Amino acid sequence: MFKKVLVAEDLDSISIAVVQVLEDLQVPVIDHVKYCDEALLKIKKALLEKEPYDLLISDLSFKSDHRKAILSSGDELIEAVNKVQPTIKKIVFSIEDKSYRIKSLFNDLGISAYVSKGRNSIAELKNAIVSTYNNEEKIVSSDLSFSFNDKALIEIESYDISILKLLSQGYILESISKEFKDLSITPNGTSSIEKRINKLKIYFKANNNVHLIAIAKDFGLV
Amino acid sequence: MFKKVLVAEDLDSISIAVVQVLEDLQVPVIDHVKYCDEALLKIKKALLEKEPYDLLISDLSFKSDHRKAILSSGDELIEAVNKVQPTIKKIVFSIEDKSYRIKSLFNDLGISAYVSKGRNSIAELKNAIVSTYNNEEKIVSSDLSFSFNDKALIEIESYDISILKLLSQGYILESISKEFKDLSITPNGTSSIEKRINKLKIYFKANNNVHLIAIAKDFGLV
DNA sequence: TATTACATTACGGAATCACGTAAGGAATAT
C-alpha cells in the first residue's frame, strides 16, 4: 500500500472520513492540509527531504477566507504539483459531477481516479485508492456514467470558456474583442467572436446570450 | 442533552463526522438518513410511537439519483416537518453561505442554528447543538458575518426571482410580459418589468442582462 | 368632484445584439 499520502480538503467534516479510510488501509504516514498553498509547500518540502509523497488526494473547490491564497482550487494545485513532482499519483475527491470538468482532469492534469462525493463515496474512495496503487488508470466512481469517447464536451475549448467568462462578467462583444487583442488571443475580430458565440448557442440550444450564460453556469463552465 | 436526534445528510463522508459529534455529546439515540423523504417518514413514525425526535440536523442540498424524491431539499424537508412536529429543534448544516438564503431559514422555517460547512465546522456544530439545547436562538457559525438587520437582500422578492428565472431561461422582455399576463402576475407591462430589471442591475452592479444573470446564478437566486 | 401622489404603462432614440452575406488572407492542392 502507499507509504505517504497527503490529503488536501478544506471541510473538516469530510477530511475526518478521508483520513479514516487511509488509516483503515494501513497507510503509515497520513498528512492533511486545509489550504492548497499549504499542500504544495508540504509536497516540495517532502521532495527536498527525499521522502516524497506517493499519493495526493485533493478536493477541487476550496472556500476562500481571510488568508490570501495563491492557489485557490484543486485544479491549480495539481497543475503546480505536476511541475515539481509529475510522478505523484493523484486522486480527486469532489462533489463536481460535470463531465467536461472531470474529463479535463484526466486529460490535462493526469489524475488516476475521480471519486464524486455522494451517498456511498467512502467505499468508492477506498476502491479508487487500491486500484490506483495497482496502477490502474482513469477510474471514475460508479455513479458517474459518462463516456470518455463522448466528443461533444471535449470540443468546447478554452477559447470558448474565455468568451463565456468575459460575457458572464458583463463584457460586450466589442470589449471582448479588445480584451482578446490585448491578450493576443486569436481570433479576436468581433465577427469571429460573434460567430463562436453563435455556435455555442446552437450547441447549448440557447435562445440568446442571457440564456447561454445561465446554461454555462449550470454546466460549471464558468 | 438531547435524547433522540435525526441527521439528514446525503454525503457519507460528512455524516460520519456529524454522527461522531453526537456520540461525543453522549446522545443516546442517533439516527441517520440519506434522503429527505426518509427523514420525514422517520419523524412521523417516531411521533406515532410517542418517541419523537428532539432535534433534526439537516443539510440543504441533496444529490438527486435514480430514486424519485418527493422532498428534494432541506428547505422542503423542514417545511414538511414543521407541519407534523413544529416543536422539534432544527439545525441546518450546509455549505451554503448566501445571507439571502440563510435569513429565510431563520425567518420562514424557524431553525435555531445555522452552521456552515468549513474548515472548523465540527467544533462550530458541537457548539450550536449545545446552545440549541440551552434554548438559545438564531445561532450562526462565526465565519459567516452578516447582519440580520441588513435590509438589502430581504428586499429582493419573489417577483424579482420570477423575472430572473425567466430571463435565465432565454425569455425576452416581451415574452416575460406575456407570461406574467398569463399567470396574472402584476405588474406585467414590458416597461415595468424593464424598470425592475434595471433596479436589479443597479443593485447588483451588473452592466447588462447577461452579467445580471451570471451574478444571480452566483447568489443562488435562480 | 377635483387634486395629488404614486404606480404602471407607453413611447422614442441610441446602443448592442443577432444573423446573414461578402471581402480579405493564409494554407493546401492542382
Added chain:
DNA sequence: ATATTCCTTACGTGATTCCGTAATGTAATA
C-alpha cells in the same frame, strides 16, 4: 503560378436591450 478551401474579418439590416421621458391609471385626500 493559379485555384480551391478554410478561416478570419468587415459590413449591413432588423431585433432587442437600454434609458430617459411622457402618458395613463388608481387610490387616497380635500
